[in-house]
Amino acid sequence: MDDKIVLKAENLEKTFGAGKKAVKAVDGVSFAVREKExxxxxxxxxxxxxxxxxxxxxxxxxxxxxIQIFGEDMPKVQKEVMKEIGxxxxxxxxxxxxxxxxxxxxxxxxxRGKSAREVKDDMEMWAxxxxxxxxxxxxxxxxxxxxxxxxxxxxxxxxxxxxxxLDELLLGLDIITRxxxxxxxxxxxxxxxxxxxxxxxxxxxxxxxxxxxINKGKxxxxxxxxxxxxxxxxxxxxxxxxxxxxxxxxxxxxxIRGVEISFYEGNIDTDILELTFEKPELIYDVFDIxxxxxxxxxxxxxxxxxxxxxFKSFVEGGENK
Amino acid sequence: MKYLWEAELRRFVKFIKNMPTANLPFLIFLYxxxxxxxxxxxxxxxxxxxSKSLTAANMLxxxxxxxxxxxxxxxxxxxxxxxxxxxxxxxxxxxxxxKSIFLVRALIHAIESIVIIVIFILIVGLIHRVVxxxxxxxxxxxxxxxxxxxGFAFLLAGLVLMMRSKxxxxxxxxxxxxxxxxxxxxxxxxxxxVREIFSYFPMFQSVMMLRKLNIDKIPLNLMEVDFVKLVIxxxxxxVIGLLIFDIADKKAKKKGILGMY
Numbered sequence: 001m002d003d004k005i006v007l008k009a010e011n012l013e014k015t016f017g018a019g020k021k022a023v024k025a026v027d028g029v030s031f032a033v034r035e036k037e038x039x040x041x042x043x044x045x046x047x048x049x050x051x052x053x054x055x056x057x058x059x060x061x062x063x064x065x066x067i068q069i070f071g072e073d074m075p076k077v078q079k080e081v082m083k084e085i086g087x088x089x090x091x092x093x094x095x096x097x098x099x100x101x102x103x104x105x106x107x108x109x110x111x112r113g114k115s116a117r118e119v120k121d122d123m124e125m126w127a128x129x130x131x132x133x134x135x136x137x138x139x140x141x142x143x144x145x146x147x148x149x150x151x152x153x154x155x156x157x158x159x160x161x162x163x164x165x166l167d168e169l170l171l172g173l174d175i176i177t178r179x180x181x182x183x184x185x186x187x188x189x190x191x192x193x194x195x196x197x198x199x200x201x202x203x204x205x206x207x208x209x210x211x212x213x214i215n216k217g218k219x220x221x222x223x224x225x226x227x228x229x230x231x232x233x234x235x236x237x238x239x240x241x242x243x244x245x246x247x248x249x250x251x252x253x254x255x256i257r258g259v260e261i262s263f264y265e266g267n268i269d270t271d272i273l274e275l276t277f278e279k280p281e282l283i284y285d286v287f288d289i290x291x292x293x294x295x296x297x298x299x300x301x302x303x304x305x306x307x308x309x310x311f312k313s314f315v316e317g318g319e320n321k
Numbered sequence: 322m323k324y325l326w327e328a329e330l331r332r333f334v335k336f337i338k339n340m341p342t343a344n345l346p347f348l349i350f351l352y353x354x355x356x357x358x359x360x361x362x363x364x365x366x367x368x369x370x371x372s373k374s375l376t377a378a379n380m381l382x383x384x385x386x387x388x389x390x391x392x393x394x395x396x397x398x399x400x401x402x403x404x405x406x407x408x409x410x411x412x413x414x415x416x417x418x419x420k421s422i423f424l425v426r427a428l429i430h431a432i433e434s435i436v437i438i439v440i441f442i443l444i445v446g447l448i449h450r451v452v453x454x455x456x457x458x459x460x461x462x463x464x465x466x467x468x469x470x471x472g473f474a475f476l477l478a479g480l481v482l483m484m485r486s487k488x489x490x491x492x493x494x495x496x497x498x499x500x501x502x503x504x505x506x507x508x509x510x511x512x513x514x515v516r517e518i519f520s521y522f523p524m525f526q527s528v529m530m531l532r533k534l535n536i537d538k539i540p541l542n543l544m545e546v547d548f549v550k551l552v553i554x555x556x557x558x559x560v561i562g563l564l565i566f567d568i569a570d571k572k573a574k575k576k577g578i579l580g581m582y
Contacts, residue, residue, distance in 0.1 A: 016577055025577075051577070059410050061574040083416045093407040099335055110328030111415035111422070 004035040005071075006163055006193045007056065012065035014051055014217075025051040026062070027217040038189055040208035041197040044315055048217040049197045050090055053167050056195070057087060069163065083113045086161030090168035090197070094152035097141030101132070101151040104140060105158050112159050119158040126154045129184065130177070145172035153181070157188075164194045170203060182207055205307040213314045221314045228310055235277040236262070240299035241290070242270055249293035256285050271295075274303065325417050325425050333429045344437065351441055355383050358505050359449075366510060373451045374536050378507050380445055380453045381531045386504040387438055388463075389470055389524055393497065395430040396423050396474035401481050401490070410580045419570065420475070420563060427471055456534040458541040462527050462551065469523030469555030472562030479562070479569035485578060504528055520547070523555040 014026040026048040033039040041049045054060040056067055058075040067074040069081050088094055095104040105123045106116040127133040130150045140148055149172045156164060169185075170178055178200075185207045188194060198204055204211060205225045213221040213228070221228055243249075247266055253259060253275070259282050263274035277283060290297060359379045366375065400423060403409040412422055442453050477497065484490050501524070508516055508529055519525035530547050533539040541548065573579050 014577075054410075054577070057414060059413055059574065059579050060577045061571070079416050079418065082414055085414070087411075087414050089407075089410060094411060096332075096408060098339070099332070103331060103335060107328045107332060108411070108415075110324035110331075111412070111417060113324060113416040115324055115327070 005032050006035050006069070007033040007195065008068040009052070009056065010066050012052065012055055012067070013063045014048075014055060014060060015063055024217050026055065029065075029214065029217070029219055031212050031219070031222065033193060033195060035193055036189055037209040038185065038194045038196065038207055040204045040211045041195065041214060042201070042204055042211055042311065043214035047214045047315075049214055050167060051217075052214065053089075053165060053195070053197060056165065057085075083159075084162040086156035086159060086164045086192075088152050088156045088164075088166045088169055090171065095140045095148065095155060098139060100137050100139055101127070101143075101154070102136045104151065105155050108155050109159050114159050122160060123154055123158040126157050130154065130180065146174055146177060149173055150177065160191070162192060164188065164192050164196075166194065166196045168198055169196060170198050170200050178203070201307050201311055213311065215315045225307065228314070229307075235280040235283070236303040237275055237277075237283070238263075238299075238301040238303055239273045239275065239297050240270060241273060242296045242298050244294050247271055249289050249295050252289045252292070253286065256282060256289075258282050259286060270298075322417055322421060325421060326429075329422070329425045329429050333426075333433075337433065348437070348441060348444070351387070351437075352444060355380070355441075355445065358383065362505075362507060366507065373449070375507065376445075376449045377451045377453050377536055378532050379505065380442070380451065381535060382504045382506070382528050384438055384442070384453070385466070385524055385528045385531070386501055387441075388434060388466070389473065389501055389504070391430065391434040392427055392470040392474040393477055395427040396471065397478040397481055399423070399426065400478045404482075404579070404581050407580050413579060420566060423475075423478070424471065427474065431467070454535055455538075456541075459531055459534055461541070462530050462534070465551055465555050466523055466527040467555075468559035469527075469551075469557075472555075472557075472559035473524070475562035475566040476558070479565040479567075482566070482569040482573045482578075485581070508532070520550060521554055523551055523558055526551045526554060 009032075010030045012026050012029045013024070015022050015024045017023055029048070029052055031039070041052060043049045051060055055062045055065075056069075056074075058067075058078050061075075069077075070084065072081060074081065095101075096107070099107065102123070105119060109116065109119040124133065124136075127136055130153065132147060132150045132154070135143060135147055135151070140151055143151065149169070153166075153169060156166065170181060173181060182203060185194065185196070189209075196204070196208070208225065210222065210224055211228060212219060250261070250264070253261060258278035260276045261273065262276050263272070265272040275286065287297075289295075359376055362375060362379055400409065403412065412419055415422065446452060477493070480493060481490055484493070503511075503519060504524055508519070508525075511519070516529070520529065526547065530544060530551060533544060533547075534541065570579075
């Protein structure tokens with residue numbers, strides 16, 4: 001992967017209110033986003049994701065910290081930098097409801113220094129991809145929530161931005177469109193760098209190159225989905241074993257430090273066993289015992305942990321588990 | 322900046338397409354309001370020598386009041402509406418400044434306000450048999466007033482931007498209506514001291530100048546001091562308005578209240 005840094009945020013801090021009512025929304029958040037990567041911001045409601053995104057876009061001024069986009073200090077060069085950024089903001093109206101989709105795309109492209117002619121082809125291409133081509137001449141206010149979201153996505157993409165910041169882009173989308181957007185996001189990586197935030201953990205896990213988990217304004221974890229999995233979850237396997245005698249091997253398994261039997265079902269000639277390993281290499285000790293007692297593993301399943309559980313562990317302070 | 326005009330003109334065309342049905346009731350409202358003001362001023366001033374010159378004087382004040390309200394509407398009111406909807410934040414994500422966007426919008430909407438006021442002047446002229454603008458230099462006065470009006474609108478937009486409470490905003494709107502009422506009062510009923518104070522506000526100064534030009538038939542070259550005062554105060558209001566808007570915008574970003582949706 002190209003290591004060129006597109007966006008760098010250092011030690012961002014933001015407190016809203018003063019005195020007893022003061023709320024620290026963001027507390028020392030730092031991260032860097034590399035070129036052509038999909039970087040995800042993840043966190044529960046009120047974690048500080050949207051405030052962080054708004055600070056990146058200079059819609060909220062940080063109390064402390066610095067932001068660099070394309071190597072330039074924000075907000076000094078904001079106007080120039082905005083030509084290269086496509087955005088989708090959560091909760092706000094991304095478009096004018098009394099204008100058609102086409103008019104909205106042209107309007108916001110114009111405000112980003114692009115002519116209607118420059119964005120026309122791209123707009124039509126994305127509209128076709130998102131199956132909204134027949135809605136281009138309709139007023140946005142008359143469209144469904146999902147269609148409005150699609151129109152906003154087209155608006156963000158039509159200017160061919162080098163950096164896309166998409167806050168809750170799956171909001172209001174149906175299942176089929178979600179899959180299409182998922183595919184689209186992966187393809188966009190070829191032409192753009194993406195910062196995304198979403199509550200959909202499955203989506204984030206599938207599309208992101210790196211994930212930053214924020215909770216109560218602080219970074220609690222950062223890494224690829226598999227790195228986060230390794231940090232938080234123990235290796236967990238289900239074995240189906242063929243045995244010749246009584247299950248005496250179980251006593252020896254229990255004696256290995258760092259291996260826990262979390263499930264056992266014994267039959268006449270087969271056992272089903274679920275083992276949790278503190279360290280993945282402990283599996284060799286287990287195989288030694290299997291050999292010693294002539295137990296043959298006929299099936300091994302890696303159980304892992306659902307990403308939701310990993311996320312929950314981090315948010316609930318499970319990083320030190 | 323190159324495409325900002327294109328963007329705002331396209332938006333304006335869309336807006337104007339929906340307007341014809343709304344313009345007729347608006348013109349009727351404007352006339353009823355004017356009739357009430359004209360009638361009230363006749364009651365206050367009494368039987369004047371020429372009711373036509375009183376109507377013309379009222380009309381000139383009314384034109385400036387209308388322009389002031391239109392500027393406030395296209396900058397301060399428009400900004401607040403967008404803020405409540407959530408599109409105001411998106412305008413901040415442009416490669417042009419937020420001030421430029423609203424200034425271009427206001428200039429484009431000025432075309433609409435001119436069309437409305439010209440139709441209105443013709444209607445009033447026909448009904449009351451008065452000619453309001455007789456001196457071509459009136460246009461110059463109106464043109465010089467424009468930065469002052471926009472400065473005033475930006476100043477208000479800045480104040481609104483710093484306010485969270487809806488009540489405070491409502492009170493501000495009422496205050497503005499009250500502050501602009503003197504535009505509708507013939508200045509001859511005001512004391513010289515009050516007139517002097519008002520002359521430092523471009524809206525009032527321009528009304529006084531328009532009345533001198535069109536009713537008292539005083540040529541512009543005999544109003545050098547008034548003219549210079551209008552130019553200076555108009556530019557000053559414009560600069561102060563933009564400065565206050567800038568400060569308010571920064572404060573709103575600090576408080577995180579750019580969007581109030």
